[in-house]
Amino acid sequence: MSSSSAALQERSGAARETPVLVVDDLRTQIHTPHGDVQAVDGISFTLGRGETLGVVGESGSGKSVLGRTIMGLYTTGPTMTVTGRVLIAGKDVHALSASELRELWGGDVGMVFQDPMTALNPVKKVGVHLTESLRKRRGMNRPQAKARAAELLALVGIPEPRRRLDQYPHELSGGMRQRVVIAMALANEPALLIADEPTTALDVTVQRQILDLLARLQDELGMAIMLISHNLGVVAGRADRVAVMYAGRVVETADAAALFDAPHHPYTEALLEAIPRLHQPPHVRLAAIDGAPPNMVAPPVGCRFAPRCRYAQPDCTEAPPSLDPAMANGVVTPGHSFACYHPVNAGGQ
Amino acid sequence: MGRTLLKRVGELAAVLLIVSFGTFMLVSLLPNDPAVVILGEGREPAEYEAVREELGLNDPLPVRYLDWLGSAVTGDLGETVVPPVTDVLDRVAAALPVSVELAVLGMGMALLFSIPLAMWSAYRAGGRVDRVISAGAFGVLSVPSFLAGLLIIMVFANQLGWFPRAQWVRLSESIGDNLYHAFLPALVIALAETALFTRILRNDLITTLQEDFILAAKAKGMSARHIMFSDALRPSSFSMITLLGISLGRLIGSTVIVEYLFALPGMGSLVIGAANTGDFTMVQGAVLVIAVIYVLTNLLIDLSYGVLDPRIRRAHV
Numbered sequence: 165m166s167s168s169s170a171a172l173q174e175r176s177g178a179a180r181e182t183p184v185l186v187v188d189d190l191r192t193q194i195h196t197p198h199g200d201v202q203a204v205d206g207i208s209f210t211l212g213r214g215e216t217l218g219v220v221g222e223s224g225s226g227k228s229v230l231g232r233t234i235m236g237l238y239t240t241g242p243t244m245t246v247t248g249r250v251l252i253a254g255k256d257v258h259a260l261s262a263s264e265l266r267e268l269w270g271g272d273v274g275m276v277f278q279d280p281m282t283a284l285n286p287v288k289k290v291g292v293h294l295t296e297s298l299r300k301r302r303g304m305n306r307p308q309a310k311a312r313a314a315e316l317l318a319l320v321g322i323p324e325p326r327r328r329l330d331q332y333p334h335e336l337s338g339g340m341r342q343r344v345v346i347a348m349a350l351a352n353e354p355a356l357l358i359a360d361e362p363t364t365a366l367d368v369t370v371q372r373q374i375l376d377l378l379a380r381l382q383d384e385l386g387m388a389i390m391l392i393s394h395n396l397g398v399v400a401g402r403a404d405r406v407a408v409m410y411a412g413r414v415v416e417t418a419d420a421a422a423l424f425d426a427p428h429h430p431y432t433e434a435l436l437e438a439i440p441r442l443h444q445p446p447h448v449r450l451a452a453i454d455g456a457p458p459n460m461v462a463p464p465v466g467c468r469f470a471p472r473c474r475y476a477q478p479d480c481t482e483a484p485p486s487l488d489p490a491m492a493n494g495v496v497t498p499g500h501s502f503a504c505y506h507p508v509n510a511g512g513q
Numbered sequence: 514m515g516r517t518l519l520k521r522v523g524e525l526a527a528v529l530l531i532v533s534f535g536t537f538m539l540v541s542l543l544p545n546d547p548a549v550v551i552l553g554e555g556r557e558p559a560e561y562e563a564v565r566e567e568l569g570l571n572d573p574l575p576v577r578y579l580d581w582l583g584s585a586v587t588g589d590l591g592e593t594v595v596p597p598v599t600d601v602l603d604r605v606a607a608a609l610p611v612s613v614e615l616a617v618l619g620m621g622m623a624l625l626f627s628i629p630l631a632m633w634s635a636y637r638a639g640g641r642v643d644r645v646i647s648a649g650a651f652g653v654l655s656v657p658s659f660l661a662g663l664l665i666i667m668v669f670a671n672q673l674g675w676f677p678r679a680q681w682v683r684l685s686e687s688i689g690d691n692l693y694h695a696f697l698p699a700l701v702i703a704l705a706e707t708a709l710f711t712r713i714l715r716n717d718l719i720t721t722l723q724e725d726f727i728l729a730a731k732a733k734g735m736s737a738r739h740i741m742f743s744d745a746l747r748p749s750s751f752s753m754i755t756l757l758g759i760s761l762g763r764l765i766g767s768t769v770i771v772e773y774l775f776a777l778p779g780m781g782s783l784v785i786g787a788a789n790t791g792d793f794t795m796v797q798g799a800v801l802v803i804a805v806i807y808v809l810t811n812l813l814i815d816l817s818y819g820v821l822d823p824r825i826r827r828a829h830v
Contacts (some may be wrong), residue, residue, distance in 0.1 A: 224763070232728075235732060237728060242639075266732070266735070266736060269733060270733060271734070275729070277728070277729055278725075282724060282725040283726055285744050287747045287822055287823060288743075289822065296733075296735065296743070297733040297734060297735065300739065301733075332823040332824070334823070334824050345729070346731065349732070349733075357818050
């Protein structure tokens with residue numbers, strides 16, 4: 165998200181530190197009455213301080229489940245089974261006790277939700293939303309917490325923060341509410357912010373403001389951001405790296421620029437084509453991806469995108485392709501991996 | 514808010530008018546002739562006629578109704594027909610505190626029991642605790658209250674001897690003694706209501722717990738207890754509060770079984786006694802008072818929605 169060279173240097177320096185987030189072969193299996201759904205199916209990545217990872221995929225691709233599993237909001241229980249490891253600031257999220265987990269949530273990691281209309285309790289004032297965690301988790305007294313809450317509102321660009329503290333969520337606009345939700349997530353200065361479709365429920369003009377806000381906050385606070393979106397357009401220019409998810413798996417991951425320049429997976433290519441562009445001539449049909457995401461109770465054998473893929477060959481339906489590094493002219497492209505037998509834009513291979 | 518209140522009060526006045534007319538007409542359905550009730554059998558027809566004339570029973574119905582309503586509005590509910598002749602209002606004033614106290618105590622107990630039970634149930638819906646509580650609630654609901662009352666008397670009064678069997682001490686005499694005597698009857702009332710409230714609140718809590726703001730509170734590191742009491746309870750309480758209002762109003766006049774079991778001088782006994790003896794002014798007066806309380810309770814409940822949900826408060830400004 166940061167574009168200045170100073171920030172880039174800082175990031176490469178940070179990469180040598182312990183990553184803020186390590187996800188290792190994470191799998192979330194949800195038990196439904198119709199059968200088990202592998203919503204997250206073996207995902208691994210790391211995220212360093214100040215870095216932004218964009219996670220992109222259609223509805224139902226498992227990106228929100230991924231976010232919530234990383235948070236530890238989804239854990240092994242009667243309705244689901246989680247395997248693999250998540251380390252946030254070095255702590256193994258799924259090995260923490262309930263109280264340690266609460267400490268983690270109140271401290272190292274914050275979450276921004278999709279719909280600010282539902283993410284705020286309608287019967288609680290804005291101030292209470294912010295002060296309760298400051299008081300419970302930070303041990304602040306009432307005036308301290310209130311002062312800090314006003315600071316937080318100012319930080320997320322809300323005018324007249326003192327007055328807003330005494331208002332109810334329904335008295336604020338959607339954009340303002342999302343700012344409050346972000347302020348809530350930032351209350352304890354997390355090292356990692358998981359933003360799950362933070363702009364989807366907002367007007368286009370407000371979307372931009374919120375994304376700019378997240379970028380500014382990242383520069384100021386140096387946190388890592390996991391930006392989940394169904395819209396590659398939202399992630400473009402905001403993420404340092406992008407992971408494209410399809411049916412619970414990462415099908416391609418690369419530095420943002422490389423991914424947008426030369427996607428290797430046909431699904432990524434199709435997603436990019438589906439972004440409407442202003443310079444398109446009028447009356448041209450918008451590109452769409454035919455078909456629907458697979459039934460996740462019984463996903464296709466082999467590549468899960470094969471049934472919708474225009475480049476599919478017989479071997480695509482035999483065994484799932486693994487996520488392997490991309491090669492250009494016989495040399496591995498650092499940071500770029502994809503899972504496809506018949507990649508596009510891969511002239512050098 | 515002011516305009517809403519005014520509108521509400523207007524509606525209530527209309528409701529009360531209808532109820533009062535119904536009450537008034539109801540009495541003409543009583544099988545007994547008031548004159549016979551007063552004088553006894555075997556008198557001269559002229560004597561009966563004189564009594565009817567005195568009571569105004571020979572006037573046309575609208576005139577009688579307006580007469581009665583006019584006095585009722587000024588707080589005069591007339592005198593009882595059946596001797597000993599007393600002011601209806603005095604009798605009501607003696608019986609009403611008993612019923613109100615029983616109803617309020619019963620409701621209070623029911624809330625005290627049902628809120629934690631519902632939370633416990635909803636927290637792990639479908640789990641063992643939830644199933645046990647649900648089964649218990651259905652069990653309690655299926656037991657008629659006279660049976661539950663008898664069982665409670667048998668155990669707590671007769672076997673254990675912790676509470677008195679059948680006595681009433683007025684609140685004005687001794688608060689401690691009064692509560693001591695009111696405990697068992699209130700408990701009987703609370704039982705069925707607890708089961709009902711637990712079911713309703715549990716279901717609403719389960720719905721609320723699916724909301725994003727619960728997840729958001731969790732993601733802020735709030736404890737389960739904090740989330741339950743501070744985030745989930747208030748938005749989930751509307752159905753229960755509505756039910757509470759209906760129950761509270763209903764109980765004022767219909768704790769007859771409990772009053773009977775514990776020999777308590779409440780409104781239920783008063784109305785039933787008066788109806789049996791054909792004391793029509795007593796029935797009219799008592800039913801009217803019950804109706805007024807019912808309607809007022811529900812007005813309070815309606816107003817409480819605004820306190821519970823700021824969006825409603827706002828909508829009426």
